[in-house]
Amino acid sequence: MNITIIGAGEVGYHIASRLSRENNDVVLIDKSADRIKYVFENLDVKTIHGSGSSPNILKEAGIESSDMLIAVADSDEINMMACLFANMLSPHTIKIARIRNPEFLGNPRIFSPDFLNIHLIINPEVEVVKTVLRLMEVPGASDVIDFAEGKVKLVGIKVLATSPMAGLKLRELDKKGLNHEILIAAIVRGNQMIIPRGEDTIMSNDLVYVVTEKKKTPRVLKLFGKKGEPVHRVLIIGGGSIGTTLATELEKRHIHVKIIEKDTERCTYLAEQLEKTVVLEGDGTDQALLQEENVQDMDFVMSATGDQENNVLISLLAQGLGARKTITRIDKFSYIPLASTIGLDIIVSPRLSAVSTILQYTRRGRILSVVPLKGEDAEAIEVLAMETSDIVGSPLRKIKFPKGAIIAAIVRKDEVIIPSGESVIAPQDRIIIFSSKESVPEVEKALMVKLEYF
Incomplete structure (x- = not known):
């Protein structure tokens, strides 16, 4: 399959890495010479230095023969223009675009088949x-x-x-x-x-x-000794897109929400947009402020600023002051294992969410979904059992399955089966498989289905 990717940032790089490992022909376009050089030295993909919104660059990338365009540049405008020109040059090409601006997202007709014809829009913050x-x-x-x-x-x-x-x-x-x-x-x-x-x-x-x-x-x-107590109080640090959207959703669930935001103009905007949320101007890394706002009484503290180092510090402070649970926004993939190692409760990543959503969409056939876990060290795969597969019709204990993978659940119509060695998979069962990254090719072989694409 031929895939063109616009943007060689972390999302574009990781998608290119994954798709190229699965024997797809990938072309990666970016206007940063440094990024292109890094990709050229580390991945087996074709690279082009230039803007993805240029028709000539798209032609050089072979857009006419491309099965899919994935536009994940840092700019919404570049992603939209890339899709516009791709649609003119190659109407059959499937188009996926990362769009963050609420003004664009609020006008869905822009993305309709009559105009940009974008098949999937990714908003990482919403994910x-x-x-x-x-x-x-x-x-x-x-x-x-x-x-x-x-x-x-x-x-x-x-x-x-x-x-x-x-x-x-x-x-x-x-x-x-x-x-x-x-x-x-x-x-x-x-x-x-x-x-x-x-x-x-x-x-x-x-x-x-x-x-x-x-x-x-x-x-x-x-x-596991965990208390499943309902959530009543949430403190959000950072009133950007993630913080605002989360506060809006929590208000609908009648949860008491506070937001700490250090920008005065943004605080004014939040106070106008949110109905019940308490908006506080201040620095989330200020320990005295966290104590003053009774962080120890919070069910969740969400560090959602655009500065991931500050987010880590805020979460560690909140945990030290007695917050029941912290959620930390991390953008860099390389930070995710480190953040877990130092004892942070929950890590969320807009970029990882974008990669996960795009990979799920690109799968086809009997593969229903693929979710990267722990960065990208493992995958949870949901697949439809084919009648021709070797895993159908025999007890699981008799099936030779990859060592680095496990069949975790079987869904048969409305019945959920937690399998044992005696469980038997039937055709059309939905199977959930947990696999290490290295074992995915062996899992494909055992299922007699390739992780193919549109």
Whole structure:
């Protein structure tokens, strides 16, 4: 497949890296010579130095033969112009664009087939807010991902030393009668991602990914010693796009919200736009201000400023002052493992959200969704079982499946099955698979389906 990518920032780079590894022909365009040089030296893709909004540059990239255009430059205008010219030069090309400006997003006719003809619009900030809201629905979790229209939840839980599950071998779940209710799909220990087996032990400070039915999520949290208390009070640091959108959504849920924003004009705007949120002018890194606003009584503190170093500092301060849970906005992919290592509760990343959404859209055929996890070290894959696949019709214990992957759940119509060795997959079952990055090609082979594209 031929794919043209506009923008060699972190999102463009990681998408190009992923797609090129999967044997696609990728052309990456950026007007920064330094970025192009870095991509040329590190990825097996064609690079072009220039603006993606230039018709001549698009022609040089071979847009007429391109199956897909992914416009993720830093500028909304460049992304839109790239799609406009791509539509004129190659109407058949599928177009995906990252658009952040609310003024553009508020006029959807711009993106209609009659004009720009953009097939998918990505707003990373909105995707982050969706992630935060999912987390707040499952208090006590560090990560929450939905599959099969929400029937199945993949819940990431940080294991405390006091947790009843700390020190437990996975084979002991059977003795507790839990094997048919939950499945431990993965364990993140430091910087290591483990696809566990029966002899593996859950340890203090592990981040454990648990697969379960939606209705059993409260029981899962209780098993790990987590209190699923409802959210009543949230403090947001940073009144930008993420902070404003989150506050608006929380108001609809009747949650008491405060926002701290240091820009006077922005505070005035927030006070006019938000109905019930308390808007405070100040610096979120000011410990005295956090104490004055009773940070210790907050169910969640969200650090959502545009400065990720400040976000880390704010979250550490809030945790030290007694906040129940912190959520930290991190933009750089390389910071994500580090932020987890220093003890931050929950990390959200607009850029990772953008990569995840784009990859999900590009998949086709029997692959229903693919979600990168822990940066990009692992993937949760939802796939439709094909009648011709080797994994259909035999007990799982008899199937040779990649060591770095695990079948975490089977959805058969409205029934959710947490599989055991005796479980049998039927054609048209929806299967949720957890796999290390290295094992994905072997998973493809076992499923007899390629992670193909439009």
